[in-house]
Structures are given as structure tokens and as C-alpha cells.
Amino acid sequence: MLLPHNPNAFTRSPLDRAGHRRNDADWLARALEASDTRLIPFHKNRPFVIEEGGTVALGWLGAHARAGIAPADATLLFLGLDASGVAHFAIDIPDAAPLESIGRFDDLRSFGAILPREDLPILGTAKSIFEWHGRHKFCANCGAPTRIVEAGWKRECPACKAEHFPRFDPVVIMLPVRGDACVLGRQPTWPRGMHSALAGFVEPGEPIEEAVARETLEEAGLRVREVRLHSTQPWPFPHSLMIGAIAEVEAGDIVVDPKELESARWFTREEARLLLEGKFHGAFCPPPFAIAHQLLRSWVSRD
Numbered sequence: 001m002l003l004p005h006n007p008n009a010f011t012r013s014p015l016d017r018a019g020h021r022r023n024d025a026d027w028l029a030r031a032l033e034a035s036d037t038r039l040i041p042f043h044k045n046r047p048f049v050i051e052e053g054g055t056v057a058l059g060w061l062g063a064h065a066r067a068g069i070a071p072a073d074a075t076l077l078f079l080g081l082d083a084s085g086v087a088h089f090a091i092d093i094p095d096a097a098p099l100e101s102i103g104r105f106d107d108l109r110s111f112g113a114i115l116p117r118e119d120l121p122i123l124g125t126a127k128s129i130f131e132w133h134g135r136h137k138f139c140a141n142c143g144a145p146t147r148i149v150e151a152g153w154k155r156e157c158p159a160c161k162a163e164h165f166p167r168f169d170p171v172v173i174m175l176p177v178r179g180d181a182c183v184l185g186r187q188p189t190w191p192r193g194m195h196s197a198l199a200g201f202v203e204p205g206e207p208i209e210e211a212v213a214r215e216t217l218e219e220a221g222l223r224v225r226e227v228r229l230h231s232t233q234p235w236p237f238p239h240s241l242m243i244g245a246i247a248e249v250e251a252g253d254i255v256v257d258p259k260e261l262e263s264a265r266w267f268t269r270e271e272a273r274l275l276l277e278g279k280f281h282g283a284f285c286p287p288p289f290a291i292a293h294q295l296l297r298s299w300v301s302r303d
Contacts (some may be wrong), residue, residue: 005146008233013121015080077152090126185264
């Protein structure tokens with residue numbers, strides 16, 4: 001399942017999602033009894049981690065621990081199979097107390113950058129699905145309570161028979177460039193000095209390329225003449241798909257929309273390189289954890 005060309009965090013999952021198993025109740029029951037099955041608990045959308053010797057690692061448990069940490073009706077999600085065929089599940093538990101003596105539940109955004117790369121797509125998937133379940137307990141068609149089916153990957157309404165599947169929000173994130181310079185902006189809520197790529201939600205019925213052009217014009221007043229898609233990144237905060245692009249823009253002055261940005265400015269390729277290295281006085285860019293960093297790095301290296 002690994003695709004080596006995508007540099008972003010939360011990509012290249014080591015698990016085969018094995019979607020054909022989600023409706024196989026007998027297989028799922030056997031998997032939950034297997035001695036090698038792995039289970040990662042979540043509490044309030046935070047994964048369970050264990051810290052030893054200053055190192056933070058995921059708190060994987062055996063499936064046998066399920067009965068001792070969660071009620072029988074706790075939301076369970078089948079994540080997939082690893083290369084050895086071992087099943088992986090996540091479980092959303094209502095009470096953290098049973099595990100407090102051996103670890104803690106922590107915010108994925110705060111510690112995700114220090115976890116092994118292969119853990120991130122697994123955690124991102126679970127977090128996004130659990131948040132979706134928390135917000136979709138009632139049928140959008142008739143308002144009746146829905147129930148979880150297909151190993152956590154669907155909700156269905158017993159009243160009107162409507163089926164509800166997890167949703168995510170597509171977001172374009174782009175680096176406007178012209179010649180040997182690029183545009184980065186900043187929002188007032190960001191840490192002082194932080195500059196990043198421009199971004200915005202894709203609207204219904206809108207192609208990705210047109211969304212890039214629209215958002216660039218709205219936020220920075222620059223007209224896009226060409227769009228080159230770079231890469232994508234699932235972003236589980238709470239459940240977006242970031243679609244990265246390099247946007248060639250026409251000549252013109254930056255005109256910032258104050259509702260969108262506090263400021264925006266041009267950076268030369270050399271200045272952008274210093275940003276990536278943390279050597280630009282008074283400004284910095286997002287870390288490698290974010291797709292904005294990878295867009296900037298790709299452009300600086302002329303990749």
C-alpha cells in the first residue's frame with residue numbers, strides 16, 4: 001500500500017484497509033479473539049500513548065483488553081491488516097481511568113510530529129472516523145437515531161433505511177509563484193512570524209484548479225494562469241483532504257483580503273530556503289509535518 005512519491009504526513013499507510021472484511025461478522029469476531037490482533041484506544045478523539053525514557057509511542061493493546069477498558073457498545077473501528085495479516089482496530093472509550101496508570105490520552109496534533117511516519121495514517125484515519133461518528137448520531141434524512149455498521153465505516157437509519165458514510169472536506173492549499181519568488185501569507189491567530197501557503201475550501205461543483213485560482217484571487221488579489229498539482233494530505237483536524245498545488249500567477253500587486261489574511265508578501269527562492277532552514281530573521285514556515293512545508297521545499301529545490 002505504500003506509495004513512495006507522496007512526502008506528506010498521514011500518507012502511505014502500512015495497512016491494507018481490507019474493506020471486504022467490514023461486512024464479515026464471523027471474520028471480525030475471530031479477529032477480535034486472535035492473540036496477535038492490535039487495538040489502539042481513543043478517548044475524546046485523543047489516542048492512547050505511552051512514554052518511556054522520554055520517548056512517546058502508541059499504546060497498542062491486545063484485543064483481549066477490550067472488555068476491561070470499554071463497554072460492549074463502545075465504537076469499534078476496523079482499520080485493516082498489516083503485511084503479516086495482523087488485524088488492527090481502534091476503539092473509542094468513554095472513560096480514560098482504566099488506562100491512566102500506564103499511559104495517557106494526548107492530542108495528535110501536539111505530538112504527531114515525533115511519532116514514526118507509519119503510525120500517522122493509522123491514527124489520522126481513526127481520529128477522523130471517530131469525530132464523524134460523534135457528529136452524525138442522527139439521520140440527516142429523517143432525524144431518527146442511527147446505528148453503526150460495517151465495522152465502524154457506515155451509519156444506517158433503522159427508521160428510513162438511509163445510509164450515511166464518513167465525509168471529509170476538500171481543501172486546496174497553494175503556493176503562488178512568479179519567476180524566482182513565491183507568496184506566503186499569515187493569519188492573525190498564528191504564532192508571531194509564521195508564514196504559510198494560501199488555502200481554502202473547495203466549493204460544490206468546483207474543479208480543483210478553479211478553486212486554486214479563486215482562493216488565490218480572493219486572498220491575495222493575484223490572478224492564476226497555470227496550476228500544477230503537487231500532492232495530497234489527509235488532515236484529521238478534524239477531517240479535511242488537503243490538495244496541494246503550485247500556482248503560477250500573473251504580474252500584479254498583492255492585495256490582501258483582511259477577512260482572510262493579516263498580511264502576505266513575496267519571498268525569493270533564497271529567502272524561502274532560509275525559512276525552511278529556520279534561518280530567516282523574524283519569520284518562519286510550518287514544519288515538515290504540514291503539506292505547506294513540502295510545497296515550499298519542492299519549489300525551492302525545483303522539484
